[in-house]
Amino acid sequence: MKRIVTLILIITFFTSICGCMTTTQQKGTAVGTAGGAGIGALIGSAIGGSQGAWIGALAGAAVGAGIGWGVSTSIESKQSMSRTDVEKETGKTTQKTLVIRDISFDPTVVKPGEVMMAIIKCRAMKPSNQSEKNISLYVKHVITTPDGKTISIDSGTITHEQGERIIKTGIPIAKEAQPGAYSIKSTVFFEDISKDTAITTFHVKN
Secondary structure, eight states, rough: OOHHHHHHHHHHHHHHHTTOOOOOOOHHHHHHHHHHHHHHHHHHHHHHHHHHHHHHHHHHHHHHHSSSSSSOEEEEEEEEEEEHHOOOOHHHSSSSSEEEEEEESSSSOOOOOOOEEEEEEEEEEGGGGGTTOEEEEEEEEEHHHOOOOOEEEEEEEEEEEEEEEEEEEEOOTTOOSSSEEEEEEEEEEEEETTTEEEEEEEOOOO
16 A cells, blocks of 8 residues: 555656756657656555556556557557468468558547557568467557658567457557547568568547
8 A cells, every 4th residue: 555655656756857847849758758657666566466467557558648658568469360270261381471460549538647558460470380389579669740740660579479459559649639630550560581661540639
């Protein structure tokens, strides 16, 4: 209980200090990234376990959004098809591949300060002689604002079994985000083997 109270005080102090700053959007992004990630880690460790990890991730994203554009945090990576099932469906043995099969955002209309969830379905597999090895994916989002500025948000590296995955990452929307249509380019990097990109849009409304 004492740890939770301490964390609340830290969050309150951090957000109040950053709220007094007169910064550019880029500086707000940097502060939001560092602060949001740090606070998220503190909250996650206080709660403990896998539940603490994702609660801390969401909290860190929300704090980051309140200060700047913050940092995207991997929330969940779940296997939807095994490598064997993918090869049965396609009727061929995989050499090496990375394909984004679908990407969506929930919600597609957000308010400044909210967190939007990116949901990416992709297939990633190594050559057949490495079919038993785990793989690592890295997800990066590049947002283009209504006035043409670009903001890069990383979610980090995810390691898992080969096959088809559904990856969910939280994207914090900055408190100072202007209303309008935003373009978002999401890229999944598959180690040094390949990458795939999908581009879509979302809207910010007050």
